[in-house]
Amino acid sequence: MKPSIRRLLFAFLIIAALIALIVTLYLTMRPTEIYYSGNSGSLESMLKAGEVEELSVSGTYSVSIKKVGDKNFKYTANIPSRAIFEEDLYRWAEEIAAENPEVAQKIIDTNIQYNDPSRGTWITSLLPIALYAILFIVFMLIIRRANGANSQAMNFGKTNANQVRDIKVRFSDVAGAEEEKQELQEIVDFLKHPKKYMDIGARIPRGVLLVGPPGTGKTLFAKAVAGEANVPFFSISGSDFVEMFVGVGASRVRDLFDQAKKNMPCIIFIDEIDAVGRQRGAGLGGGNDEREQTLNQLLVQMDGFEAESSIIVMAATNRVDILDPALMRPGRFDRQIFVNIPDVKGREEIFKVHSRNKPLADEVNFKSLARLTAGFTGADIENLLNEAAILAAREDRKLINMKDISEAINKVMAGPAKKSRVVTESDKRITAYHESGHAIVAKLMKHCDNVHEVSIIPRGQAAGYTITLPDNDDNHMTRGKLLDNIAMLLAGRAAEELVIQDISTGASNDIQRASQLARKMVTEWGMSDEIGNMYLGASEEVFLGRDYQTQLNYSDAVAAKIDEEVKKILDMQYQVALDILKNNRDIMDAMVKVLFEKETIYEDEINALFGEKPSDEPTLFSSKLNRGEEPAKEDPKQEEPKQEQNKDEESTPNPQE
Template sequence: MPEVDNKKKRRPLKNLPPDRFQPKVLFIWFAIFVAAMALLYWTPGRMTSPATLKIQQVVELAEGGKIKEGVIRPDASGGRDWAVVTGELKESIPEAPGSSTMTKQFRAAGRLTDSNMERLQKAQVFAEQPATTLLTQIAAQVVPFLIIIGLLYFLFVRQLKQAGRGALSFGKSRAKLLTRDRDKVTFADVAGCDEAKEEVAEVVEFLKDPKKFTKMGGRIPKGILMVGPPGTGKTLLAKAVAGEAEVPFFSISGSDFVEMFVGVGASRVRDMFEQGRKNAPCLIFIDEIDAVGRQRGAGLGGGNDEREQTLNSLLVEMDGFDTTEGVIIIAATNRPDVLDSALLRPGRFDRQIYVDLPDLVGREQILRVHARKISLAENVELSIIARGTPGLSGAELANLLNEAALLAARRNKKKVEMIDVDDAREKVQFGRERRRLMDDEEKKLTAFHEAGHALVQGVLDDGYLPVHKVTIIPRGRSLGSTMFIPKKDVLTHAKQRMLNQIAMGLGGRIAEETVLGDISSGAAGDIKQVTKIARHMVCDWGMSPLGPIAYGDNHDTVFLGREITRNEKYSEETARRIDEEIRRIIDEQYQRATQIITERRDALEKIANALIEFETIEGKHVLEILQHGNIQTPVFRDPLTKQDTKPVEKRPPEKNAAADTLPGSSPAPTPA
């Protein structure tokens, strides 16, 4: 399959700021405090000191109409009939005798007789306030300061605690506790892994009734390691165990233990187990444990780095607790080959559960689980979808239904129909259609290339890997595709089927050379694929005269602490014979495919012309051309798909852009 390099620049994600001491916040609060004090004590009426008068002077000024307003407040602290009179004059007077500062404010304190009181009341400019005591005076002066000091203390202490929490929380576990109500998952939400559910079912029974096992002398496994390809539901199955047992579920990633500071990972491991003991019975789930559980002593320099200290602490903690405490460790990884052997021994991870890709029945069950939230039309048959999606994981099946729902919504439909699911399946498995600008010569080259693949496979197919669809519309990184969908799951690789796949992979290049008299770089992906299959046949599967001897296991990873130097496990003579056998297999299938295309030249041209006219034909149309000489059933054109595709603006061809003008070929038909 030709590949087009379409690299897109991605904006880097910005890290969130750490929780630390923020001096800007303190500066803002300090400015607010200063402003409040200024408003409280530096009001315009207090910019100058009030003039000190006698009670008799105040009485005379009041009778002369020179006082604007005033307040009479009895003051028991000065003695009997003692009062304090404050107010504002209509005209300014000196603050003190001989002073140049003028003020309208005055204050008088002294004995206020009944006669003077009557004279002041007649002026009708004074208001009376209740008498003040020593306690109220102290409260009026002290309480505002206490409130302000308390507010500042609260703000400073909070900032300091947040700063300390960021510095002292490195050793705390980052395990997240899932709530039982909102995040509850049960076995009904997990499908396609019945054997794995049976393995963990006894863990649920133990968490519900531990005495059932302990009275028989049995011991529940301390740790359960889930192994399997990505997307098969390892994390979902662990959550279902906690949901069925109705116990707390702590989830953490293996990368959360490793930090740049020495001893932080080990401290987090100890804190995680301590949290588990406090919340027992509970489950602790460690996802991607290979990030911290790799083999010790790995690397060229060796040494005891931070990751190894974390692993040592994990090993000790798993030995230091008993399952009678009700703490069970469940870990998940898709790289069990890199884990340390001490971590996998009985007593730590006692049981390994392999969560494989779902089979036909499992895929249908998974589709039914995810189809609950999607409005499906009556013509959608999940069994047909499951039969046409071999090798897909549970996550990929969920994504397929989601893509179908999005596609139906974009087409303004009320329900998801079968055509939407088929288009979504092709988008997920082979890539989305892209309308690239191709001239007639490139379109012809691509059409004959794809016709060569379809013709060879149509002749050699034994019903195991039929042609599903042939198109010259670019999908993904290819300019054309010949799609194959196996009728059943691929469990073993037969020799004759592998040879047929090699011949089919070479059919595109042979068709170019036979019809056009020239070859292009469009068969680069095909050549890599057929070479890979042939090498597996010789080196791994024993499908050659060299015999059932494995020659492929000769590359150890240096950074796993196995071998620093990579030594070949066979001689140069054997290497030469391996290369000869690989070349022999490919040359024989090249001649075989050449004979098929030469004998059926008319069918090749009819398939290519149909591709040029319709751009996409189905596998049944290829078989009709081979059997009847022409297409018997009408070719379906989907107008909805064309509406989703925006027209491409014409542009001049770029120079030296060979990758953009490669003809298409088929994707890898089956994993080899």
């Protein structure tokens, strides 16, 4: 309901209640002298004269009579109420009982007819009470609304941090980051035993900044610290400080720290602190910007702690590069703890933690799962197991098996399968050759990841997919690996050109990813012979306004040279992929034939096409596990695959972003 309509309805209810009150008062406060007086005299006198044969009471306040010997006589009079009228009849009879007992007895024996004697009585009596109750409720609503508006205005500058005292999360609930646990354990020990640090003159870190990619468990670490130390935990997002009114954010910062001082020792956790802690003077606004005032107040509060303050400020961000330097200096955020993506051992521990409340089949192997999920964060693994549990429940099974986890990996990486989508034979043929091109080049290139699954079943926005996963976690990407990955990405387009003699839009994402890799090789990683070891990447500033009137840090001639080098890399690797597919056309045709039959082929079936002996043990991506069948045997007459010899142009490893 619109506010204007609500206000009109509210006013209408008030006016109606007032009118009802006036009418009620008018009806209930009539003068008493008109009672028992009608158009032909007094009712009392007619009763005492013995002229009344029958009485008829209508409603609550009206009476009419039937006169003795006169059927046409009409008389109506008002009475105070039925109860009072009956009392008056007996009183009048008593008054004349001594003089005329016969008439007195006649008054008592008078036939009284009541019209609707029950309903009219209690409804009419209840009406004034109901009207007064309605008026009281309306009045209380008005008062409550006024108080609510005043309270909201007064509390506008108060913090809306969520305070939690009894936190159940412990360090045992956080897996895959043992070194980070050790650093945070010192914070827990300080909150439990601050005196031993102060006695020796040690200054405990006042702030701890948790840095890392999304989903690595930064917020979970903060909760675990509070849970282990058993102290109050104030949680708030950085965006909760900033409002449209100048000064509100600073007021909320002050109120947050005031509450924290009343609950010492405690932890203040600011999630996504980059929303309020961005570098000052970077945008198009001035010094009176609300965000900057909020940051200034935060800096003052963090540096204004008393020497013996037991307040620890923890914050989380994945954009530490844009934070204000004053926020990062010692005395504010003394420590930066980088929570990285877990390695294979960490992923195995995370699988164990998130599977505590999930019944797993005996075949589920955490070590194998950890090896096949390189690059997965803790949040990814939790979501993966949750999807697997949903798949098992959908089929009314009590245990989660490896097939569920395999399907969950596909769903997380490529999206849900769309088996009901109608696909023409032409589109299916293009998709089959496209995905076969990816798989064959990835299989034969030296530095590409292992091919685990190829499918022409649409998932998400893709018409098909090829899953390649690394065997281990690589901290560095060599030049040879990057070039091989570019060739693998472009192999789908090369297969289309080779077989169909045409190209489609299915390679748009592949071309985009390959171009990004090639450009970073040239501009950021110094892997171009022409450009050399020079960084020419665009700087990621805090705001667009920072570069409002600035120029690129290289000339137009260098920009043209960069484009030439990027195109050179793409063309060279496209030709590499095309040559491999030409030399292994028979394997590609065989793979397409199997894809048309089964729609999805797994690791052992792919290896069989290349003449490799399948493993006896079923793996996560094997036909034994996913289809419950034996893989196709290799043809003994099939020629050995002609692998294109890729030049191993290793260069000095460069750190990733």
